[in-house]
Amino acid sequence: MYMKYKYLEHTADIKFQAFGKSLEEAFSNSAYAMINIICEREVKSKIKKKIKISGIDSNAILYKFLEEIIFLLNTENFLLSKVSGITIKGNELKAELSGDDLNNYELELDVKAVTYNEMFIKKEKGEFTIQVVLDI
Amino acid sequence: MTEIKKIKENVWEILKEGNMLVPGRIFASDKLMENIKNDKTLEQVKNVSCLSGIKSHSFAMPDSHQGYGFSIGGVAAFDLNKGIISPGGVGYDINCGVRVLTSNIKIDDFLKKRTEILERLYINIPSGVGKGAKIRIDKKELREICENGVDWCIENGYATEEDKERTEEYGHMKGADFNSVSDRATKRGMPQLGSLGAGNHFLEVQKVEEIFDEKIAESFGVDKDNILIMLHCGSRGFGHQIASDYIQSMEEKYGFENLPDRELICAPFKSELGQNYYKAMCCAVNYAFCNRQMITHWIRETFKEFFPDSELRMIYDVAHNIAKIEEHKINNKTEEVCIHRKGATRSFGPGRKEIPDVYRKIGQPVLIPGSMGTFSYILVGTSKAEEISFGSTAHGAGRVMSRHGALREFKGEEIKKQLEKQDIKIKAGGWKSIAEEAPGVYKDINEVVKVSHELGIGNLVVKLKPLAVMKG
Numbered sequence: 001m002y003m004k005y006k007y008l009e010h011t012a013d014i015k016f017q018a019f020g021k022s023l024e025e026a027f028s029n030s031a032y033a034m035i036n037i038i039c040e041r042e043v044k045s046k047i048k049k050k051i052k053i054s055g056i057d058s059n060a061i062l063y064k065f066l067e068e069i070i071f072l073l074n075t076e077n078f079l080l081s082k083v084s085g086i087t088i089k090g091n092e093l094k095a096e097l098s099g100d101d102l103n104n105y106e107l108e109l110d111v112k113a114v115t116y117n118e119m120f121i122k123k124e125k126g127e128f129t130i131q132v133v134l135d136i
Numbered sequence: 137m138t139e140i141k142k143i144k145e146n147v148w149e150i151l152k153e154g155n156m157l158v159p160g161r162i163f164a165s166d167k168l169m170e171n172i173k174n175d176k177t178l179e180q181v182k183n184v185s186c187l188s189g190i191k192s193h194s195f196a197m198p199d200s201h202q203g204y205g206f207s208i209g210g211v212a213a214f215d216l217n218k219g220i221i222s223p224g225g226v227g228y229d230i231n232c233g234v235r236v237l238t239s240n241i242k243i244d245d246f247l248k249k250r251t252e253i254l255e256r257l258y259i260n261i262p263s264g265v266g267k268g269a270k271i272r273i274d275k276k277e278l279r280e281i282c283e284n285g286v287d288w289c290i291e292n293g294y295a296t297e298e299d300k301e302r303t304e305e306y307g308h309m310k311g312a313d314f315n316s317v318s319d320r321a322t323k324r325g326m327p328q329l330g331s332l333g334a335g336n337h338f339l340e341v342q343k344v345e346e347i348f349d350e351k352i353a354e355s356f357g358v359d360k361d362n363i364l365i366m367l368h369c370g371s372r373g374f375g376h377q378i379a380s381d382y383i384q385s386m387e388e389k390y391g392f393e394n395l396p397d398r399e400l401i402c403a404p405f406k407s408e409l410g411q412n413y414y415k416a417m418c419c420a421v422n423y424a425f426c427n428r429q430m431i432t433h434w435i436r437e438t439f440k441e442f443f444p445d446s447e448l449r450m451i452y453d454v455a456h457n458i459a460k461i462e463e464h465k466i467n468n469k470t471e472e473v474c475i476h477r478k479g480a481t482r483s484f485g486p487g488r489k490e491i492p493d494v495y496r497k498i499g500q501p502v503l504i505p506g507s508m509g510t511f512s513y514i515l516v517g518t519s520k521a522e523e524i525s526f527g528s529t530a531h532g533a534g535r536v537m538s539r540h541g542a543l544r545e546f547k548g549e550e551i552k553k554q555l556e557k558q559d560i561k562i563k564a565g566g567w568k569s570i571a572e573e574a575p576g577v578y579k580d581i582n583e584v585v586k587v588s589h590e591l592g593i594g595n596l597v598v599k600l601k602p603l604a605v606m607k608g
Contacts, residue, residue: 007540008540009538009540009541010202010538010539010540013204013538013539014538014539014540015538038265055384056387056388059398060384060387063384064384067380070373071320071323071324071377074323074324074327074328074373075323075324106566107264107265108265108566108568108569109265109334109335109539109568109569110265110333110334110335110608112228112229112335112373112376113228113376113379113380114380115204115228115399116204116383116397116398116399116401117203117204117205117397117398117399119398133204135204135228135229135376136335136539
């Protein structure tokens, strides 16, 4: 199995890179990289949510996608377990999120916000790499 | 590599070149500069100096470190007509700030009941990740909180007139308009009012370690025999969402192609979008004042359980992530500017109308929290700060080590033991949150305040040592 994501050094916040054979897979892995900071334990897939996001470019879609996950966490106590059926076409992303009520878990760290700082989405030799810095 | 020149002790300059509209200026000792040079702080100071309407210099305070867009510890003033306003220049945690309360509780009396009090504080004050508040407010109440600030707290029994008097902006930022706040921010704001949050936010019971200026310490109500309480938190998810919403709308409207960093996105201050951000930001500022005020109320209630005659009085409440309109003297001319302080504290000297009567002859209290388990400081604002740093100084210690690095380097259990050896009790949400905020990941706060004092942009009054710490 190859690496889904890794964390990098950043003085004040959390920086990670997520990988994928498709843009969609890299997006899903970036969601897992973020959620793993909030909760390291395995989360059950009890609740399902459909999301639709549009943005002015890929970076904006990525920003809004991750922000949606924090938003659901803060407003509906929804802790992400799995991203499925994700499609990114043009400036629109659609996906189905499954997860559980956060009150069933011990959360470890709060993610305040997604940032554009040092963000990139790169394609090299058929592999996608995403880099994101989160404000903690 | 950004070139810097030391122009005198504790003062460094980035000379104007390329697209820079003004030079950069960093206040740091040689020792602090070693850390500052190691990350992207200098590049970020330079980037800010390229933004329209910037006045005088792009500043960085002694505790500055790499942020996103603007550096943490960044101070910049912009022309009201030709300048910009930037959500990244305020930060995601709008009106993250600090307050300190004095008490009539003797240190020994507190120490006898320390563990029980800490347990009770932990129960009475919601904290930690994913933990909302213990009260529920509706949208109508959120609007009132946003538009009226601490006045809402007074009406609802959470604040006294004195609390309001002793809060920056008198606890009520004018210009707040709830119509500029999105539904998403509203949804995040409602469940979180009256909660500490996580990360570097904390509540500490402290004692006086050293007094540098007896007379001013007395005027601030500090008594070396009694405990003090320090609270550090902000506007929670409400402020974060407002920042995020406006970063997105600004880039959709103005594009980011000409910016060296996408996080520097901004709008002309006088534009519709610039004004809407300002109105929404003021809402988050008021929300954060109320958040700290409600927690203050529960702190008072908790201490009453143990000491029925206890009286906890505010010294002051300061904001260290904020944009506001202030009068400053630039090239011998007084003008109004939109000042951004991101991880910097206002440090006004005697005479400013913004300071409450009780401190107007002395200068405002400047509250500088240390990291968990290190000293904190109270400084006094100065006229010198108004001359050389747009009335600003540092806001804390500033990180030097990543959270990731901290987790590798430290174990929460060991940190707790080490702190107990120094007679500091800690109660936190988890071991991980202790390790990440270990004292070793921060710059030396003693060095930060020393530079502030030597430069005269915030003078030393009192040094405080923690006795008990509560963290999210």
